[in-house]
Amino acid sequence: MPAFDRWMRATPADREVVLSRKGEALFRQGDPSEMFYVVTEGRILFVKESPFGTPLILERLLPGEFVAGFAVIFDFPYPAGAVSDCPSRAVGYSKARLQSAIDSDRELRKEVHTELGERFRMYQSRLLYANMPIEVRLSQVLVALSGRDPDQTGAHPPLSARDSIAMTRTVLAQMCLTTVETAIRVTRMWEKAGKIDLSQKGVIRILDPAFFCEQVRGLSIRG
Numbered sequence: 001m002p003a004f005d006r007w008m009r010a011t012p013a014d015r016e017v018v019l020s021r022k023g024e025a026l027f028r029q030g031d032p033s034e035m036f037y038v039v040t041e042g043r044i045l046f047v048k049e050s051p052f053g054t055p056l057i058l059e060r061l062l063p064g065e066f067v068a069g070f071a072v073i074f075d076f077p078y079p080a081g082a083v084s085d086c087p088s089r090a091v092g093y094s095k096a097r098l099q100s101a102i103d104s105d106r107e108l109r110k111e112v113h114t115e116l117g118e119r120f121r122m123y124q125s126r127l128l129y130a131n132m133p134i135e136v137r138l139s140q141v142l143v144a145l146s147g148r149d150p151d152q153t154g155a156h157p158p159l160s161a162r163d164s165i166a167m168t169r170t171v172l173a174q175m176c177l178t179t180v181e182t183a184i185r186v187t188r189m190w191e192k193a194g195k196i197d198l199s200q201k202g203v204i205r206i207l208d209p210a211f212f213c214e215q216v217r218g219l220s221i222r223g
Contacts (some may be wrong), residue, residue, distance in 0.1 A: 001115065003107040005064075008038065011101070013091035019044075019084035026067070026082035026090055033071035033078050035092035039063050042088025043166065047174075048080040057175040059119070060085065060145060060167065069116050072098060085171065137176040138186055139215035142196075146206055163206040172204070 015035060017026055019042070026037060029049050037044075039061045046059040046067055058080055061067050071078050072095050102109045122144055132140075147162050173183035187204065190196045195212070197205040206212065 001111045003105065003111050004115075007101055007105070007108055011093065011097065014094045014097070015092035017090045017092065019088045019090070022084055022086055024084045026084070027078050029078060029081040031078050031081075033068060033076065034095055036066060036069065036072040036095060036098045037082070037090045037092045038066045040089045040091055043085040044082050044088055044090065045085050045171065046080050046082055055174055056177055057171060060171070060175070066115075069112065069119075073102070073112070073116070086166075134176065134178050134182055135186055136215050136218070137178065138172065138183065139212040141172060141175045142204065142206060143209075143212050143216050146209065159206070159209070163209065164200075165204045165206070166202060167204055168202050169204075 017037070019026065026044060027035075029047075040063055042063070044061045044067055045057050046061065048056045048058055059067070061082075067082050067090070068078050068080075070076075075095070102112060142165065145162075145165050145167070169183045169187055170180050172187075173180045176183070187196060187198060191198050195206075195208045197207055199205075
């Protein structure tokens with residue numbers, strides 16, 4: 001997002017927040033959306049409270065990504081809370097400053113709205129997969145976090161840093177609305193089949209991206 005990056009470099013932040021340990025809140029579900037936050041270090045989880053007691057992680061945000069843009073731009077309370085997944089930092093910009101910048105800069109407005117549209121598409125996709133087999137739901141999250149296109153056929157781009165996802169299987173389970181035990185069982189099966197590497201604690205490394213894209217598309221599972 002070149003225009004967004006330029007705006008950030010030229011605009012001093014109104015607030016810097018240091019979350020020194022895992023589980024600290026940047027903001028909570030239902031708080032007024034007074035600030036537009038961008039992650040600068042670590043990882044932030046966008047977490048929706050569930051009536052069943054198990055939280056649903058809507059997004060896992062890395063440095064350079066913004067959180068809760070819908071709420072700030074369209075002026076409603078934060079629909080979910082934001083908590084640190086590890087020691088993290090974020091900078092905040094006031095709602096008024098962001099809205100003024102978007103109103104005056106067409107390129108910035110287009111980039112932000114395009115990003116919001118992509119996130120909405122991702123949320124919708126996850127809802128469509130809610131009743132699918134757990135293998136498909138887990139695959140959908142891994143493909144989304146790796147930034148790959150599940151509709152791509154033929155040869156896939158070579159493995160990259162984004163295919164090594166810093167995530168515990170507890171977080172993966174919460175993103176898929178399943179139990180940790182189920183996530184562990186399925187990922188162990190994939191590890192034995194050579195589809196992922198779990199040798200590094202807290203990291204899921206994708207070894208066969210095409211396999212997971214096929215799962216998402218509903219194609220037959222390769223052995």
